[in-house]
Amino acid sequence: MEENNSTTPIEMRLSDVPGMPSPELELSYVTAIPMNGSTFTENQEVRIGLSIPENAFCDLKRAYLKYKLNNTGAGSAFLDPIVGGVSVIDNFRVIGGTGALLEEVIHYNTFYAVMNSYKNKDVVSSVHNIMEGASKNPAVALKTNANNTNAECAGMVSITNGQSRVITHRPQSAFFNADRYIPLGFTQGLTYLSLTLCQNATAFIIPNENAANASTYSISEVELHLPILKPGPEFASMFRSAMSSGVPIQIHSVGVQNTQQAMPNGATGEQTLTFSTRKRSVKSLVNVLRPSANITVDERNSVSGFVNADTSEYNFSIGGMRVPAQRIKAKANINGIDMGELLANTQLALGHYSSDLRGICSIHTTADMSSGGNEEYLNHSEHDGKCGKAVFALDLESYNAAFSGKNLAGQGLPLVWHAQVGGTEGSQANGALQCDLYVVHDIVFILDGVTGVLTANS
Numbered sequence: 143m144e145e146n147n148s149t150t151p152i153e154m155r156l157s158d159v160p161g162m163p164s165p166e167l168e169l170s171y172v173t174a175i176p177m178n179g180s181t182f183t184e185n186q187e188v189r190i191g192l193s194i195p196e197n198a199f200c201d202l203k204r205a206y207l208k209y210k211l212n213n214t215g216a217g218s219a220f221l222d223p224i225v226g227g228v229s230v231i232d233n234f235r236v237i238g239g240t241g242a243l244l245e246e247v248i249h250y251n252t253f254y255a256v257m258n259s260y261k262n263k264d265v266v267s268s269v270h271n272i273m274e275g276a277s278k279n280p281a282v283a284l285k286t287n288a289n290n291t292n293a294e295c296a297g298m299v300s301i302t303n304g305q306s307r308v309i310t311h312r313p314q315s316a317f318f319n320a321d322r323y324i325p326l327g328f329t330q331g332l333t334y335l336s337l338t339l340c341q342n343a344t345a346f347i348i349p350n351e352n353a354a355n356a357s358t359y360s361i362s363e364v365e366l367h368l369p370i371l372k373p374g375p376e377f378a379s380m381f382r383s384a385m386s387s388g389v390p391i392q393i394h395s396v397g398v399q400n401t402q403q404a405m406p407n408g409a410t411g412e413q414t415l416t417f418s419t420r421k422r423s424v425k426s427l428v429n430v431l432r433p434s435a436n437i438t439v440d441e442r443n444s445v446s447g448f449v450n451a452d453t454s455e456y457n458f459s460i461g462g463m464r465v466p467a468q469r470i471k472a473k474a475n476i477n478g479i480d481m482g483e484l485l486a487n488t489q490l491a492l493g494h495y496s497s498d499l500r501g502i503c504s505i506h507t508t509a510d511m512s513s514g515g516n517e518e519y520l521n522h523s524e525h526d527g528k529c530g531k532a533v534f535a536l537d538l539e540s541y542n543a544a545f546s547g548k549n550l551a552g553q554g555l556p557l558v559w560h561a562q563v564g565g566t567e568g569s570q571a572n573g574a575l576q577c578d579l580y581v582v583h584d585i586v587f588i589l590d591g592v593t594g595v596l597t598a599n600s
Contacts, residue, residue, distance in 0.1 A: 165377035167199070174366040177334070181362045184345070188337040190366045197378040198327035201369040202318040207311045209364040211275075211345075213301040217355030219346035220298045223282050224255045224266065224446040224503065226275030227309035230345045230361060233338035236317045239331020244587065244598045245317045248400035249578050251340065254314050255446035256430060256580070259531045260492055262501035273310040275299040281506035283518040284347065284443040286433050287527035287572055292349050297507075301346075303355075308363075316397030316585050323371060324393060324587070328385065330594035335366060341438055348440040357440050385591030393587040396425065397600065398580045403559075404434065405451065405575040410565030415577055417557045421600055423584035425547040426491035427458060429534040429559055430580070433572040447529040449572055450474060450520055452564025456534050459558035460548055465536065469560075472532075474522035481520045484532060491535035491582070504531045524572060534561070547584070557581075 176182075178189045194200055211227040213219050222229040234250035237243060247253055258266055263281060270276035279297025301307050317324070326333055339361070346357040373381070385391065403415040431449050436442040455469040470487055473480040485502070486495075494500040504519035521530030538547045550557060559579070585600040 165373035167371040167373055170370045170372065172368045172370050174368060176364050180364075181360050182339055182364070183358075183360045184339055184342045186339050188339065188361070188364055190335045190337075190364065192326055192333045192335065192366070192368065194326050194368060194370050195372060196327050197375075197382075198370050198372040199323035200326045201323055201371055202320065204369045205313070205318055206367050207313060207365070208308060208367065209361045210306045210308050211301065212306045212360045212362060213303055213346070214358045214360055215303055215342075215346075215355055217348065218300050218302045219348055219357050219359075220295050220300045221275040221277075221307075222251075222255070222347065222443065222445045223277035223280045223284065223298050224258045224270075225251060226270060226277075226299060227307060228254050228274050228311050229445045230339050230359065231311075231337050232340035232344070233336075234313070234315060235336040235338075236315070237334050237336055238596045238598075239329050239333050240595050241331075242595070242597050244333070244596065245315060245397055245585075247315065247398055248402075250314075251344075251445045252430060252432070252578055253398060253400065253580055255448075256428060256533055257314055257492075259446065259448075259503050259533075260488065260494065260500060261503065262499070263503045263505070266503050271299070273312075275307055275309060279506050281503040281518055281531065283506065283516070283521060283523070283528040283530065284447060285527040286436055286442055286447045286449060286524070286529045295347070295349055298347070316395040317587070320393045320395035320587060322393045325381070325391065325589060326596075327372075328381065328594060329589060329596045333596065340444075343438045343440045344444040346440065347443060350441060385589070385594070387591065389591050391589035391591060393589075395585050395587065396582060397585040398582050401579050401581065403577045403579070405431070405563070405577055407574040408565070409451070409563060409575075411562065413559075413561045413563050415559045415561075417559065417579045417581075419557050419579075419581045420551050421581055421583040422549050422551040423547050423600070424550050424581055425537075425539050425584065426493075426582045427536045427538065427557075428488070428491055428580045428582065430578045431534075431575045432578070434574045434576045437576070443529055446531075448531060448533060449524050449575065450530055450532045451561075451572070451575060452522075452524065453534065454562045454564065456559065456561040458536055459556070459560060460538070460550070461552075461555040464560070465538070469562075470534075470536075472520060474520045476522070479520075481532075484520065484534070487537065488533055488535040490537035493539075502531060527572075534559070550581075
């Protein structure tokens with residue numbers, strides 16, 4: 143059917159019921175603030191109610207979060223080069239008005255680091271530098287098992303003790319990036335955003351000469367800016383009539399589930415890690431390795447300090463079947479270096495294969511910001527403690543529809559990562575590794591027309 147001015151725009155097609163007229167929407171803005179305090183520190187929850195007018199829709203794609211990040215430690219501190227001040231958001235949850243969990247992203251800061259790593263360096267060093275405090279030299283290979291020096295922190299944003307920086311962040315969230323407007327003004331109860339803050343040592347990176355000054359932080363002046371679209375009373379009445387007829391309102395999006403495993407200290411050779419997931423429409427898998435000890439050490443890159451453990455080949459077992467049958471191979475050292483296949487599979491998994499505009503933050507300038515640079519995508523210097531930007535991903539998209547990919551909801555369908563890792567460059571160099579597997583999956587938010595209850599189906 144050809145669209146014209148008399149049809150409902152795609153953002154407002156909240157069900158399969160045709161024939162509703164195109165409404166006139168009045169745009170306004172609501173600034174939501176926390177319901178449980180004004181200043182927050184490590185491990186605390188920030189709870190922000192999405193309070194919007196009755197009979198209104200919310201354009202969450204255009205929403206953004208603001209907060210002031212305060213350095214309350216005794217010395218200067220640097221922000222993560224890839225995500226800046228978003229490093230403080232450890233867990234990201236959206237809770238429906240009746241208490242239903244609509245979305246949860248554990249280790250949200252690291253997932254955001256993955257997404258920002260696979261953007262062009264110019265985007266991260268400009269847009270994300272201004273908004274979130276990412277580095278002007280974002281691809282720097284900060285050390286992961288030794289103290290950093292000032293030279294390695296060149297280009298990074300610092301906050302001196304007693305000072306602050308305002309962070310502006312657009313959430314990397316299924317709920318905030320759904321394909322349609324969210325009719326929050328028609329739901330039961332108050333939907334709210336729940337942010338769990340990270341530990342002090344995760345938030346900042348402290349250079350070697352200031353290592354005696356343990357990092358502490360707080361955030362304040364938290365605001366969630368929400369664009370509100372309110373239709374006229376005629377459309378609102380028609381929409382409520384459609385709801386009361388029992389037709390469920392369906393809103394589609396793509397979310398991630400985090401599940402974790404550990405690779406033991408000294409691991410070498412074949413590694414088999416089993417992860418737990420019960421998602422019904424898995425689109426892709428993204429596995430990130432970080433040294434476990436780094437997450438709570440001030441001097442190390444806690445959030446975006448990825449390592450590759452000298453992984454030479456990998457694949458996954460899905461429901462007992464190896465995918466792909468022939469392993470994805472990689473080689474980091476200078477003799478026969480092989481990085482392209484690893485990057486190609488990551489681009490497929492992230493949906494970037496059709497875009498030549500997507501890059502990766504993997505080439506950084508020298509420490510003094512002079513000419514020249516180093517390739518740090520698949521880093522072969524992990525024995526020196528340097529991190530890279532490589533992740534181990536797999537695309538599982540089978541077709542482009544509302545539900546696609548692999549169904550892992552059955553009890554007998556384990557998800558297993560098989561990898562051949564090295565010893566000198568791997569866990570023997572970095573200690574035990576934490577493996578964060580992000581399962582990218584389809585999700586449908588369903589508003590029950592009779593009760594007004596909003597739930598998530600994934």
